[in-house]
Each structure stands twice: as C-alpha cells, then as structure tokens.
Amino acid sequence: MTVEYKNDSPYATTTFYGTYLDVLENRRIPAAKDDVLHTLTLVHQYRPDLLAFDLYKNSNLWWVFIARNPNVFEDPIWDFRAGTKFYLPKKDKIEVALGL
Helix, strand or coil: CCCCCCCCCCCCCCCCCCCECCCCHHHHCCCCCCCEEEECCCHHHHHHHHHHHHHCCCCCHHHHHHHCCCCCCCCCCCCCCCCCCCEEECHHHHHHHHHC
C-alpha cells in the first residue's frame, strides 16, 4: 500500500514503510527578512488551523507556525495562546519552501 501526502502536509517528506510511517522528519520553514512579528489574539488562541486559513487560505498549513518558530512552540495547540509573539512567514515564501 502506497501513501503519498500532499506538499502542505507535515508528513510529506516522512518515509512510509508498508503500513506505518517512519519517525517524523520535520520540515523547515526558513526565516526571511520580511517575516512579520505577530502577537496572537484570543480569536486564534489554541487554533493554529484557523490562523493558517485566515492568512494562507489553507488550514492544513497550521504546522508552519511551529516549524518557523520552534523555540516559541513546544506544543502546537496548548502553546498557541493569546499574547504569544512569533514570526509569520509570507505566503509566497511558504509556497516556494513547500513546492505548492
């Protein structure tokens, strides 16, 4: 059985062996000079998927915030709290980095 994940998936580069995935290979989102420092509001608290949809029109890109800011987020949901400051990559940079 072959499984292929879309390029917007955090698992897109992780090897698939028959019936299971190998250890997750984290995808890098490189820092850019034009990344925006964002302060999270209550609207998106605990919901990186909603912020991804609002910014990129793709809720599957929720993991991009964690990949771009690994020192800010240890847990992708519970660390996504109002008042947290982190960098937002621009949509065009994400599309190039992920091949979208």
